[in-house]
Every structure is written in C-alpha cells, then in structure tokens.
Amino acid sequence: MAEISQYKVAAPPHAGSGDSVRRTMLDVLIALLPCLAAGVVYFGLYALLLVAICTATCFLSEQLFNLARKKPFTFDCSALVTGVILGLNLPPRAPWYIPVIGGVFAIVLVKMLFGGLGKNFANPAATARVFLLLAYTGTMTSMVAADPGNLLGTDVAAGATYLSGGADAFLPVFLGKDGYWANVLQSFLGQTGGSIGETCALAVLAGFVYLCVRRVIDWRIPAVYVLTAAVMVLICYQSASEILLQLLSGGLLFGAVFMATDYATSPKWRYNRVLYAVGLGVLTVLIRAFGSYPEGVSLAILIMNLTVPLMDKYILPVRFGQCTKKGRPKPEIMKWSMRGLCFAMALSLAISVPVLAAQPHEYQYVRSARVSEAGEYVVDIGGTFLIGQWEQERAYTVTIDPDTMRISDISPVKENTMGYVAELSMFVGKTRSEIAGMTDLSADTEFSATVTNTALKDMLLEGFDYVRREMGGGR
Amino acid sequence: MAMRKFCASFEVRDGQEGRIFLAYFSGGVHPHGCKERAASCAIGVCPEPQQFYLPLDRHIGAPAVPCVQAGERVLRGQIVARAAGRISANVFAPAAGTVRGVVGHISPSGKKTDHILLENDFTDECVSLPPLSERTPESVLARIAEAGIVGMGGAGFPTAAKLDVRGRADVLVLNAAECEPYITCDDRILREYTEEAVQGVRLALLACGAKRAVVGIEKNKPEAIAALRGACGEEIEVRPLRTRYPQGAEKQLIYACTGRKVPEGKLPADAGVVVINVHTALAIARAVERGEPCYRRVMTVSGGACGRPQNLWVKNGTLLREVAALCEGDADCARIVSGGPMMGEPVFSLKVAAGKTTSALLFLSEAETDRRAVQPCIGCGKCVQACPMGLSPTFIEDAVFRKDLAEAVRYGAQACIGCGCCSYVCPAGRLLAQSIKLAKKQIKERGIHG
Structure with missing residues (x-):
C-alpha cells in the first residue's frame, strides 16, 4: 500500500474559518482595554496595579495547578481574560490580597477543579466576585469617588454608587449642566463611584461593538439582558427616569457584555440565549430592588449559569424538516415565543416610557405661580421642615428673571419668629445650576441656619423645575 | 405604501420577478469564494492519455458489469460495462482503443476496485446513440438510463431512477448554487452551454412530469444569471440566492427555491420536488439531442498551489496525475482534494482515475488548509x-x-x-x-x- 501514503490526507472540511481559542481570548482582552483605560483615568494607577495583580494571580495559579496535576501548561489566554475581568470588578481601593484571593478562587476552585477551560459550571469572575462580596463585604462595597486625571490617587474621597447611595452619588453640576440628563451623562461617562472597570458605559459599549464586529460574542445576550432589565426597572420602580440611571449604574452593562456572554456558561442555541438573558435581566433587577445587596449582576449571572446545562439539554432547536409523531412539521415554539417576548418587551417600553414621562410632575413645595406684569415668573413656594427640633413652616415668594433665568428677588412670606431664618442673599442673582452646585450652606448671620438654607435650596430648585417644565421658562 | 412593500417582501410568492425571497435556511457559513482564478477561464480540453482506467463504481448502487473482453477493440462512445439493476449506470469508452482487461486499481476510498483498462489508439473513431426523435417521458427516461447519466454534482445517484417519480413531483429544481469554494465548472457550463443546459432542464421536466422548473443559483455568478435569464422561458424561473454555504445542499436549496421543507428522513420527491445538477442537465441534453453518452465531464482544477487554474473537459478514466501535470498542480502541496474544500474527499494518490462525479481537483496550499491542533471544546456554541x-x-x-x-x-x-x-x-x-x-x-x- 505504498501508494496510499503518498499525500497528506485529512478529513473534510479542508478549509477553516481561521478562528482559534487564543485569538478569541485576545479579542476579549482587546475589548476590555477601553474599560481598563477608563478605570485608570478615573481611579488612578493603583487600579491598574490591582488588575495586574489579579491577572498575574490567575495566570500563575492556572500554571501551578497544571504543574501539580502534571498537565501541560496552557497558553490560551483564557486565564488572562478571567483575571482582567475579575480585576475590573474590584473596588478601586481594595487591598492587594483581595485580587490574589479572588484570582486563586476563580481559577482553581471554579475553573480548574471542574476540568479547566470550557468545563467550568459558572463564570469564574462572577463567582469570585460573589465570594469576595460575602467574605469581605466591607472592603468590596467601599467605593471611592472618581477623580479623573489624579493618576497617583492621592486624597481620594469616599464615594457611593447610585445603587447604594441614590442621587447623592451624582455631582450636582456635571460639565456645566445639572438635572436628570447631567446625571445620565455622568453615569454614561462613568465618573461615579464603582468598581474599576464597570463605571464607564461608553468604554463597555466600545468593547461590545468590537466583540460583535469580530463575532466573538452573541449580541443577543447583552441586548436582551438590557432590554429585560429596562422593562423590569419600569415594573419595579414605576418610573421612566429610573431606567437609564439603573442601566448605567453598577455592573449591569459590564456584566452583560463580558460576564454573561462567557462561552462555557451561556447556552449554545440562540433562543436559549435569549431565555437566559431574560432570566438575567429579571433576576438582576429583582435583587437590586428587593434584595439586601445593592448590586445584583454577579449573583444573577451565577444563578442563571446554573440553569444553563438544563436549557442546553432539554430545549433543543427544531431541526430542519423535523416532524411531530403525527407527521406534521414540528412548530418552532421556542423561537417564536422568544421573538414574541422580546417584541412585547420592546413594545411595552416604547409605549410606557413616553406615557410615564408625560405624566404631570408632582410638586412638593410649589403652591402657586404666575407671570407678573413685568413678565417675570413669580412662584410661591413653601413647606414644612424640621428645624431646630420643631416642625416649622416656611414660605417665600420667588421672582425669576425670564431672560437670564436668575433669581431676581426672594421675599419671605412666612418665617419663624424664633430665629433660624434663611440667608436670602446667598441665593439672589443665581441660576439653577449655581444653586444646585452650592455645597457650603453654613450660616453666616446669627439668626440664619444651615437647615433653613438647605430647605430653601430644595424649594428653589423645585421652583426652577416648575418654571422650566410647566411655564416654559428658560427656552 | 412603504410599509406594504416592506411586508410584501416577506411573502413567499412564486413566479414574480424582482421580489425578495426570504425563505433561507438559518445557519451556514461564508467561506472565501476563491472562484475568481478559475471562473475567468473558458472550458478547455484535457489531452487524452495513453491509457484509461475506467472506474465501474463511481455512482450510487451496484457496480456496472463489464461487457467487453480483453483484446477487444472499442470505439469512443461504445458501451463497455452495463448497469447491474435499476440503481446502477452504464459505462462507456471515452476513446477508441483496445481493452486490456479488467484490472484492480485504487479508487478514491483507498480500496482496489475493478477498472477497465483501455489502451488508446488515438484514431478517435466513434459511435453514438441515435438522436431521439420521439420525445415522451418514457423515451427520455430510457435514454437517460441508456446513456449512463448519474448525478454529476458529486453524489452520483443514477439520474433515470431519480427522475422516475411517477407524477409525484410538480417542481424541478436545477441546482446551480455551486456553493463550495473554488469550484466553477457549473458556472462555466451555464455561461458557455446555456442553451444546452436549459434544454436539458426542459427534457428533465418532461421526464419527471413536473409542471415548472426553478433554477437556484447563488448571486455571486452574475454572468451565469444573465445568460440564464436570456435563455429561460416561461416555465423555467431563475432564482438568485444568497451566497452562503451550504446553499447547494439539497434540502436547503429546495427550501430556498420553493419554500418547502423536505420532512426528515424523506426524499425530495415526497415534498413534490426533484433536484438535478447543472452538469447532469447538460449530459441529458447531449444524450437526447446528440446521442452522446456520459463519458466525460468538466472538472475545475484550482487551489493556491495550482499554477494554472482552469476548467477542463476530462474524460472518465483519465488519471488525476495527467490533469495535475497539465495544470501545474504542485504535488507537494499541503493537501490535494477531489471536490470542494468543504465536503470533498482528500486525494491520497494522483493515480486515482477521474470519474463521472469528480467535479474538482484542488491543490491547497498550507495557508488554505486548516491544520490546527485539536483543543478541548470551549463551549462557544x-x-x-x-x-x-x-x-x-x-x-x-x-x-x-x-x-x-x-x-x-x-x-x-x-x-x-x-x-x-x-x-x-x-x-x-x-x-x-x-x-x-x-x-x-x-x-x-x-x-x-x-
């Protein structure tokens, strides 16, 4: 049979797509670079050091495990991906041992003990994050405020995320703007407290686009995850304005793009992936809204990972030309129900967001408003506040200049005779964003008080909002 | 208005020009076409070799039974082996010469099988079947069987048995998709022998009793589509299809051309469809019109390690090394493939003879072949x-x-x-x-x- 071994023979197909595991992992690493860069810009070089420690730990622990098991070393870059993702999930000022413990946990316990690449039952980074959150709750939830350009990270103030601290997490004035859209912009650019890599939605989106163009991840998982989360926020918070803030805060986008799409722990069929992403969205928002942790992404991913083998085993694609036992074409129930579900969610969002946004605002302090003969806006504001341990009523009449949208006059209608009057001169002549940006409200004069000033500030802001929204001021 | 147009584009309608047909299979891949080099070459003729090794089993079913003796002189087009039963095919002499006998010769599978060894005397004396004057379904079917025509796309199912559906089919699909990379023989045939191929489709329509025919052809062959549009009449529709592998797979092609899904485990005829290949249609036309039996075919020779990629008329029984020498195929290349790079069989020896189903011979360079080490599944789906x-x-x-x-x-x-x-x-x-x-x-x- 000499003639048979003449040429190299291999099974068809003889062509290949040129994809390889290492190339895929490198693509993920490239997609993570914008997040890493954003993390360094906002949280300093120490954040980079944490990610580096985590990556090195993951790589080394995988090789040490291979050595101990007498297996060949693996250079497929998957440990690097786990390391960078876990590193970007850490708080910016975590002590050095946190990434070390997390990295060893992720690689050895979650990945290698179950058979290495492709055999892990849950996303190593998500599992390690949940483990660290439980084991080092204090460390893992203490965030610092973003400080762009402060690379050495000196004098960084503690900061809260929107999820843990509410609206206080936002700067009153961001890039010269204030109000809701300024908060959204701030979240989008990521200049808030949070884990190293997850705050900047812009960077995450850049990575998402790259991964989709390179066909590394299935776009369905992040897209449906975000869509479901938006619908769930709408249901749980009954507010349209909450949607963007919730989606842009915490690790939702980062988790959706980089952790939920992990190959080994996401379903293989595209409509199973839709179901999985719907589950992720539902769980995430339920945990955020009703759970005891502010952040639900890692936990949701961990839980949904556990359901993946079940989905893969029992929800199968309908084969081309597959028939039922009666010989009829088998209906593609999963495909059409998932498509219908997504369509219904998108439709419900499209209908309810404008409806909710168009709802009349409720005003706590504005009592009446009119346009004076001189064309100025005159707003009567008032409310009851806890001042000096008493419930006290305060009421003022505010005049706002329509051209400059500055306060031209504040006259007290009802002030207490017992003192604690507001320092009116502080506010006169200022715009809304200037007032919103005022932080030092301490009293100068004998009879004024910080509490009263703060109460007046809140009332004035609402007065401005009323003039803007209801009377068309400032257009 | 725009909305109605948009909705209409999703409807599955037959027989209308210019609509967008969306009954595409899901999945598939899009490998590099690599068809440019060979597609621009007109079909040439491979010179006749000194000896022919005529394979008797290059079709589905029983091997043909030799009906000539050693030492007997045969003419080109003379039958040398008869079909053994309904699912089998006649074999014809590709040249005039002397039969040296039945010898064992390696086949593409690696086994030694019976081949008829024919010594070419280069006189080129020929016989042919009489042109078919009376054209009824029965006579055309009989002629197709007599001419030894098999499915020339690669599977080699006897065409007479395939077309004999006894009125169960109402649509005939001509498979001109040619979705495998590199292969261009069907494309060239449609461009150069348009009339004959279309005539073959008409004869096949007659033979199988279907009412209309659809030509499924990938959009990456605009010249062939234009030629077909010019030649096809009312009963034959040309349907450009999305360029995606495996568009030419039988079930996927039927779905794209008719919107019907062949039930699992059933034949296309159960869905009322018969599919034939472009080259088969050409062979039918030649057998009926000219009385020429099936003893040669167009073969694409291409690949990165091939010096002169081209399309050639290659007679059955020609050893692949003769073709390789003519096209300057590098025998030391990474891999030699008979057929397309996706489903073709690897060639372990150029001593294998070309047959009715050898549609391509590819010399793939190192860069074109996939030779990665197998790694554990990463579960990417x-x-x-x-x-x-x-x-x-x-x-x-x-x-x-x-x-x-x-x-x-x-x-x-x-x-x-x-x-x-x-x-x-x-x-x-x-x-x-x-x-x-x-x-x-x-x-x-x-x-x-x-």
Whole structure:
C-alpha cells in the first residue's frame, strides 16, 4: 500500500474559518482595554496595579495547578481574560490580597477543579466576585469617588454608587449642566463611584461593538439582558427616569457584555440565549430592588449559569424538516415565543416610557405661580421642615428673571419668629445650576441656619423645575 | 405604501420577478469564494492519455458489469460495462482503443476496485446513440438510463431512477448554487452551454412530469444569471440566492427555491420536488439531442498551489496525475482534494482515475488548509449556530464519546447532511463533522431510532 501514503490526507472540511481559542481570548482582552483605560483615568494607577495583580494571580495559579496535576501548561489566554475581568470588578481601593484571593478562587476552585477551560459550571469572575462580596463585604462595597486625571490617587474621597447611595452619588453640576440628563451623562461617562472597570458605559459599549464586529460574542445576550432589565426597572420602580440611571449604574452593562456572554456558561442555541438573558435581566433587577445587596449582576449571572446545562439539554432547536409523531412539521415554539417576548418587551417600553414621562410632575413645595406684569415668573413656594427640633413652616415668594433665568428677588412670606431664618442673599442673582452646585450652606448671620438654607435650596430648585417644565421658562 | 412593500417582501410568492425571497435556511457559513482564478477561464480540453482506467463504481448502487473482453477493440462512445439493476449506470469508452482487461486499481476510498483498462489508439473513431426523435417521458427516461447519466454534482445517484417519480413531483429544481469554494465548472457550463443546459432542464421536466422548473443559483455568478435569464422561458424561473454555504445542499436549496421543507428522513420527491445538477442537465441534453453518452465531464482544477487554474473537459478514466501535470498542480502541496474544500474527499494518490462525479481537483496550499491542533471544546456554541439542519454538534460529539447513542439521536445526529459547517467554525479545531459521521454510522448499525 505504498501508494496510499503518498499525500497528506485529512478529513473534510479542508478549509477553516481561521478562528482559534487564543485569538478569541485576545479579542476579549482587546475589548476590555477601553474599560481598563477608563478605570485608570478615573481611579488612578493603583487600579491598574490591582488588575495586574489579579491577572498575574490567575495566570500563575492556572500554571501551578497544571504543574501539580502534571498537565501541560496552557497558553490560551483564557486565564488572562478571567483575571482582567475579575480585576475590573474590584473596588478601586481594595487591598492587594483581595485580587490574589479572588484570582486563586476563580481559577482553581471554579475553573480548574471542574476540568479547566470550557468545563467550568459558572463564570469564574462572577463567582469570585460573589465570594469576595460575602467574605469581605466591607472592603468590596467601599467605593471611592472618581477623580479623573489624579493618576497617583492621592486624597481620594469616599464615594457611593447610585445603587447604594441614590442621587447623592451624582455631582450636582456635571460639565456645566445639572438635572436628570447631567446625571445620565455622568453615569454614561462613568465618573461615579464603582468598581474599576464597570463605571464607564461608553468604554463597555466600545468593547461590545468590537466583540460583535469580530463575532466573538452573541449580541443577543447583552441586548436582551438590557432590554429585560429596562422593562423590569419600569415594573419595579414605576418610573421612566429610573431606567437609564439603573442601566448605567453598577455592573449591569459590564456584566452583560463580558460576564454573561462567557462561552462555557451561556447556552449554545440562540433562543436559549435569549431565555437566559431574560432570566438575567429579571433576576438582576429583582435583587437590586428587593434584595439586601445593592448590586445584583454577579449573583444573577451565577444563578442563571446554573440553569444553563438544563436549557442546553432539554430545549433543543427544531431541526430542519423535523416532524411531530403525527407527521406534521414540528412548530418552532421556542423561537417564536422568544421573538414574541422580546417584541412585547420592546413594545411595552416604547409605549410606557413616553406615557410615564408625560405624566404631570408632582410638586412638593410649589403652591402657586404666575407671570407678573413685568413678565417675570413669580412662584410661591413653601413647606414644612424640621428645624431646630420643631416642625416649622416656611414660605417665600420667588421672582425669576425670564431672560437670564436668575433669581431676581426672594421675599419671605412666612418665617419663624424664633430665629433660624434663611440667608436670602446667598441665593439672589443665581441660576439653577449655581444653586444646585452650592455645597457650603453654613450660616453666616446669627439668626440664619444651615437647615433653613438647605430647605430653601430644595424649594428653589423645585421652583426652577416648575418654571422650566410647566411655564416654559428658560427656552 | 412603504410599509406594504416592506411586508410584501416577506411573502413567499412564486413566479414574480424582482421580489425578495426570504425563505433561507438559518445557519451556514461564508467561506472565501476563491472562484475568481478559475471562473475567468473558458472550458478547455484535457489531452487524452495513453491509457484509461475506467472506474465501474463511481455512482450510487451496484457496480456496472463489464461487457467487453480483453483484446477487444472499442470505439469512443461504445458501451463497455452495463448497469447491474435499476440503481446502477452504464459505462462507456471515452476513446477508441483496445481493452486490456479488467484490472484492480485504487479508487478514491483507498480500496482496489475493478477498472477497465483501455489502451488508446488515438484514431478517435466513434459511435453514438441515435438522436431521439420521439420525445415522451418514457423515451427520455430510457435514454437517460441508456446513456449512463448519474448525478454529476458529486453524489452520483443514477439520474433515470431519480427522475422516475411517477407524477409525484410538480417542481424541478436545477441546482446551480455551486456553493463550495473554488469550484466553477457549473458556472462555466451555464455561461458557455446555456442553451444546452436549459434544454436539458426542459427534457428533465418532461421526464419527471413536473409542471415548472426553478433554477437556484447563488448571486455571486452574475454572468451565469444573465445568460440564464436570456435563455429561460416561461416555465423555467431563475432564482438568485444568497451566497452562503451550504446553499447547494439539497434540502436547503429546495427550501430556498420553493419554500418547502423536505420532512426528515424523506426524499425530495415526497415534498413534490426533484433536484438535478447543472452538469447532469447538460449530459441529458447531449444524450437526447446528440446521442452522446456520459463519458466525460468538466472538472475545475484550482487551489493556491495550482499554477494554472482552469476548467477542463476530462474524460472518465483519465488519471488525476495527467490533469495535475497539465495544470501545474504542485504535488507537494499541503493537501490535494477531489471536490470542494468543504465536503470533498482528500486525494491520497494522483493515480486515482477521474470519474463521472469528480467535479474538482484542488491543490491547497498550507495557508488554505486548516491544520490546527485539536483543543478541548470551549463551549462557544458556534457549531450550533452554524448548523443548517438545527443540530447541536458539540453535544452530539460529547454523546458519541460517552457512547450514548440515544442521546446523539436526541440531538439530531441522524439528520446530519455532512456539510462540515461545524468543523469549519470551531475555534478549538474539533473534528465535529467526523464525530457526527461516526455517530450516524453507529446509529445505523445498531438501528436506534429517535
């Protein structure tokens, strides 16, 4: 049979797509670079050091495990991906041992003990994050405020995320703007407290686009995850304005793009992936809204990972030309129900967001408003506040200049005779964003008080909002 | 108005020009076409060799039975082996010469099988069948059988048996998709022998009793589409299809051309469809019009390690090394493939003879072949997305390795068409198509049903 071994023979197909595991992992690493860069810009070089420690730990622990098991070393870059993702999930000022413990946990316990690449039952980074959150709750939830350009990270103030601290997490004035859209912009650019890599939605989106163009991840998982989360926020918070803030805060986008799409722990069929992403969205928002942790992404991913083998085993694609036992074409129930579900969610969002946004605002302090003969806006504001341990009523009449949208006059209608009057001169002549940006409200004069000033500030802001929204001021 | 137009584009309608037809199979892959080099070359003729090794078994069914004796002189077009039964095919002498006898010669599978050795005397004396004057379904079918025509796309099923559906089919589909990379023989035939190919379709229509014909052709062959549009009449519709592998797979092609899905485990005729290949249509036309039996075919010779890629008329029984020498194919290239790079068989020796189904000979360079080390599955699911049949290749492989054939059946192993998309996309380089082939074989052997 000499003639048979003449040429190299291999099974068809003889062509290949040129994809390889290492190339895929490198693509993920490239997609993570914008997040890493954003993390360094906002949280300093120490954040980079944490990610580096985590990556090195993951790589080394995988090789040490291979050595101990007498297996060949693996250079497929998957440990690097786990390391960078876990590193970007850490708080910016975590002590050095946190990434070390997390990295060893992720690689050895979650990945290698179950058979290495492709055999892990849950996303190593998500599992390690949940483990660290439980084991080092204090460390893992203490965030610092973003400080762009402060690379050495000196004098960084503690900061809260929107999820843990509410609206206080936002700067009153961001890039010269204030109000809701300024908060959204701030979240989008990521200049808030949070884990190293997850705050900047812009960077995450850049990575998402790259991964989709390179066909590394299935776009369905992040897209449906975000869509479901938006619908769930709408249901749980009954507010349209909450949607963007919730989606842009915490690790939702980062988790959706980089952790939920992990190959080994996401379903293989595209409509199973839709179901999985719907589950992720539902769980995430339920945990955020009703759970005891502010952040639900890692936990949701961990839980949904556990359901993946079940989905893969029992929800199968309908084969081309597959028939039922009666010989009829088998209906593609999963495909059409998932498509219908997504369509219904998108439709419900499209209908309810404008409806909710168009709802009349409720005003706590504005009592009446009119346009004076001189064309100025005159707003009567008032409310009851806890001042000096008493419930006290305060009421003022505010005049706002329509051209400059500055306060031209504040006259007290009802002030207490017992003192604690507001320092009116502080506010006169200022715009809304200037007032919103005022932080030092301490009293100068004998009879004024910080509490009263703060109460007046809140009332004035609402007065401005009323003039803007209801009377068309400032257009 | 725009909305109505948009909706209308989704409807599956027949016989209208210019509509967007969206009954496409899901999945599939898009390999590089690599057709440019060979597609620009007109069909040439491969010079006749001194000796022909005529294979007797290059078709599905029983091998043909030799009907000539050693030492007998035969003419070109003279029958040398007769079909053994209905599912078999006649074999004809490709040149005038002396029969040296029946010898064992290696076949593409690696086994030694019977070949008729014919010594060429280069006189080129020929006989042919009489042109068919009376054209009825029966007479055309009889002529197709007599001329030894088999499916020339690659499978080699006897065409007479395929067309003999006894009125069960109402649509005839001409498979001009040619979705495999490199291969251009059908494209060139449609451009150069347009009239004959269309005539072949008309004769096949007559033979199978279908009412209309659809030509399914990928959009990457605009010249062939233009030529067909000019030649086809009312009863033959030209349907440009999305360029995606495996568009030319029988079930996927039927779906794209008619909107019908062939039920699993059934034949196209059960869905009222008969599919024939472009080259088969040409062979039918020549057998009926000119009385020329099937003893030669157009073969594409191409690939990165081929010096002169071209399309050639190659007579059956020509050894592949003669073709390789003519086209300057590098015998030391990374891999030689008979057929396309997705489903073609590897050539282990150029001593193998060309047959009725050898549609291409590719000399693939190192860069064009996929020779990665096999790594563990990373669970990316790309094979599941790519499978045009809706199977789960990675789980089937897993089940086969665990010897759990019932599980492999549950994931659909028996429905595999062997297109190789799963292996193509696998980033870990796993031989998924091979594993499923193994599963299919074992399922058949043990008679496991889903």
